[in-house]
Amino acid sequence: MTTPQEELLPATRRALLHRIAVAQAEGRAPSMVAAVVRGGRTVWTGARTSVEGHAPDENTQYRVGSITKTFTAVLVLRLRDEGVLDLGDPLEKHLPGTGAGEATIAELLAHTGGLAAESPAPWWERTPGSLRPELADVLGEQPHRHPVGRRFHYSNTGYTLLGALVEELRGAPWEEVLRREVLEPLSLHRTSGDPQAPHAGGWAVHPWADVMLPEPIEHLGRMAPAGQLWSTTGDLSRFAAFLAGGDDRVLSAKSLLEMRTPAAPAEAADVAAGVAYGLGMQLQQRDGRFLVGHNGSVPGFLASLTISVEDDVAAVVLVNCTSGPVASNVAADLVHIVAEAEPRIPEPWRPLPEVDRSVLELVGQWYWGTQAFALRLVAGGGLSLDSLSGNGRLGARFRANGGGMWTGLDGYFAGESLRAVRRPDGSVDHLDLGSFVFTRQPYDEGASVPGGVDPEGWRGIS
Structure with a gap:
């Protein structure tokens, strides 16, 4: 007798609830909502909140920060697959005049374009995007911090350029293209640039007292492709299933595998931590598993989407506080709990239908x-x-x-x-x-071995 694929055992469900309950309580988060995906379907959801009677659910929007970058990367890979661009193209070929056009599209996707991590002051995540109406306002007078292609340096400004590239080649705003080409085909109807009710409010929790302060919610303008989106555990669960298996209406499984392949030279500390970066996706070795996905944070919100493709398990964790629980750790633990408690049942062995x-x-x-x-x-x-x-x-x-x-x-x-x-x-x-x-044999004398084989063959010591 086997457990239906869409069900989890009661002990597993309790372990998942316990994990987010501990994270919400110890991290002093106003609320936390989570989901687990297996077999392409949501098999568990859970929520914890400090406000009685107002528990969030799978339809409650939270801001997801840099998970937005993975959506932007999907749009760029679509352009590549259509033959509109090549990942080896310098940005200048398609978006001239930025002052950062030497970097290739692949380097921008992998954060190896040498660009600054942030835009010039004021702090872009807590100020209106109207303060940075042009790409020049995002990049500043000195957009580079490192030589192009030499090292991994996480760059929000790089993904701003990628969003501008999408707009240039599609002839439409980034968010409009995203909705038409990704959100609607995947039925991500609760993912949007601006919050839509019901949505969580963003909070800062005082580090030394159990009191809170509301965080401002700003539209990021030009920086939107790096971190603007709001979404739900329901939508991100469907997005996780897509990232693991592909959907030819949006992006093939082959291209998604390319996104999940390391593309950036790792720093020594990253190698020790088992962390790498692909094309718009963060990669990590943890507990013997290869995890892919992306984390996100903006003032007032933390988020993580984590997938173990081999185990066919993914987890989404959304939190509405600036700091506190480490959402990526919680998501990785949710994947680990399910994969260990209820390991994937392999498909039956079958002989090949034919063989050459x-x-x-x-x-x-x-x-x-x-x-x-x-x-x-x-x-x-x-x-x-x-x-x-x-x-x-x-x-x-x-x-x-x-x-x-x-x-x-x-x-x-x-x-x-x-x-x-x-x-x-x-x-x-x-x-x-x-x-x-x-x-077929070590240094087979009957085969064409470069350098030839000694005619006396193998021998011992006399």
Whole structure:
């Protein structure tokens, strides 16, 4: 007997509620609302509040801050997939005259464009966007803090430029494009640039006393693509399901995988913490899991959207205070609770519907020099190559290109070509992987090994 996919066990549900209850109480948050997604559906929601009778629910809007950046990145990837731009294009090609156009679109997406983290004073999150009507007001006289492409430096101004790029190429305001191309197709009807009732108010909680102060709510103007949006746990749950699996009406699973792939050089502290950044998505190794998504904060609000694609579990946490609970930790813990208590049930094993015999003869054990590897055939005609000794270049997967050629998808061999080199009689001599020769035996004397094989063969010490 199995538990229906849409249900969680009572003990799991209690553990989830306990986690947000502790976070809300210890973090002294006016309210916290959370949701868990599994199998593309919301399977749990919970809320805690300090105001009796006014508990938020999955339709209550909170400001989500920098989660907005992931929405903006989706719009940019759509332009790339349509052939309107290339991620390697300098910004100047499509949006001239900014003074920051040397950076490529990919570098802006990955926060490696060298731009300042913030716009010039006054503090943009607590002042009207009308104070910064032009891109020049956002970038200031010295927009760069680092050489372009040299290091990761989180930049709100970079995403302002990406929003302006979307407007330039679509000929419409950023929010209008977002609604037409992402929000409406995904049925995110409670996600908007301005708050729509019912919505939470933003609060600052005094660090040394249990009293609160309302935070101002400003429209960010030009900075909107970096942090403007309001949303709900219901909408962000649907967005999380999209980010994990794709929706061809908006963006393919292949492009979303690209967004979830590290794209920025990590600082030493980030490497130690297991943190990286892709194209509009934050990446983290935590508790043995690879988590993707984005966090957000603006005065009065904290937010986190966290996904474990492998476990098929996502969590959304929204809080209405400037500081207090660490929303990203709470969301990661919600994912961990479900994944550990109710691990994903794998699909039944099924044999391949058909197999190419010329590919089947390639599988099995191969040697690169003296290191043993196993080549396996996987679904879809792809191959995987794994070290049998636990050393060397591990975990390479390959996509079939046809004609006896495959392309590496990850690890050391990402982008490299794999092919079987055959003798005149059609038998396989060796595998060529980016010029590395793999033979059936260590330094097989019958194969074309670069440098040749000593004619006296293997020997002991006399």
